[in-house]
Amino acid sequence: MSASPSSSVQTAREVIAAQLRDLRIEADLTGHELALRCGWSPAKSSRIEHARTPPSNADIRAWCAACGAVDQAADLVAANRRADQMYVHWKKLHRHGMRRAQEEVVPLYERTRQFRVYCSNVIPGMVQTEAYAVALLSTIAAFQDTPDDSSEAAASRVERSHVVHEGNHRFALLIEEAVLRYRIGNADMMAGQLGYLLAVMTLPNVSLGIIPFTAQRRVWPLEAFYLFDDQQASVELLTAAVNVSAPSEIAVYAKAFSQLAEIAVYGADARVLITEAIHSLR
Known part of the structure; x- marks a missing residue:
């Protein structure tokens, strides 16, 4: 696919x-x-x-x-x-820490009008709380053996997410239900992150879809990818970030996103899954 x-x-x-x-x-x-x-x-x-x-x-x-x-x-x-x-290796991109990488994409975020994001492993960056981002980025720095500036990088990540609340931007976000259950950080931090998801999904410019464990799969779980309008697809691999702009490849990712969106649940059904994940933290 x-x-x-x-x-x-x-x-x-x-x-x-x-x-x-x-x-x-x-x-x-x-x-x-x-x-x-x-x-x-x-x-x-x-x-x-x-x-x-x-x-x-x-x-x-x-x-x-x-x-x-x-x-x-x-x-x-x-x-x-x-x-x-x-094709940029994460270790090269993060060789001086991760804060710069957060800041470098700000122009792309600000000029994009339609975001389509699919994440099978973590909460999408633009709707992460600062505490969640710190926990995630510190883990990445340790795994990559790169400088750990996770606090500064997380603050920059939250700052660049102003596009969710300001300007003419629309967000279609898809996550696998497993993302709600993965413990990135402690229980209190996860509860705060999941609570923020409940809040952000009420915004008129945000559509949050969750693909349940029980969904009949039309598309298997994929690597995380971000579509910025119809201009660029950014794919997150374990070792590298891949940015493609060929229309034919963007179209394939758009097709995958569309088919994944069809098996996701939204609104009240999505809120039930998030709430169940919060209750499981007790």
């Missing part, structure tokens, strides 16, 4: 590789000759040309210089950076 979240990344890599190969051919160089000019092994040239090894920006500049095409280096480096942004 879901597209491979790395397919757009690989396509972008292949386009860059093809452009580099064309430059070599136009310069009438063999792969061996290009490698000698760049000061690396012929195997490296081959891996780059066949999109098996992503080139660094320095590799691209050296390649263009060797081919007498320095004027094309800037565009290729820009394309390479875009490809890098499509």
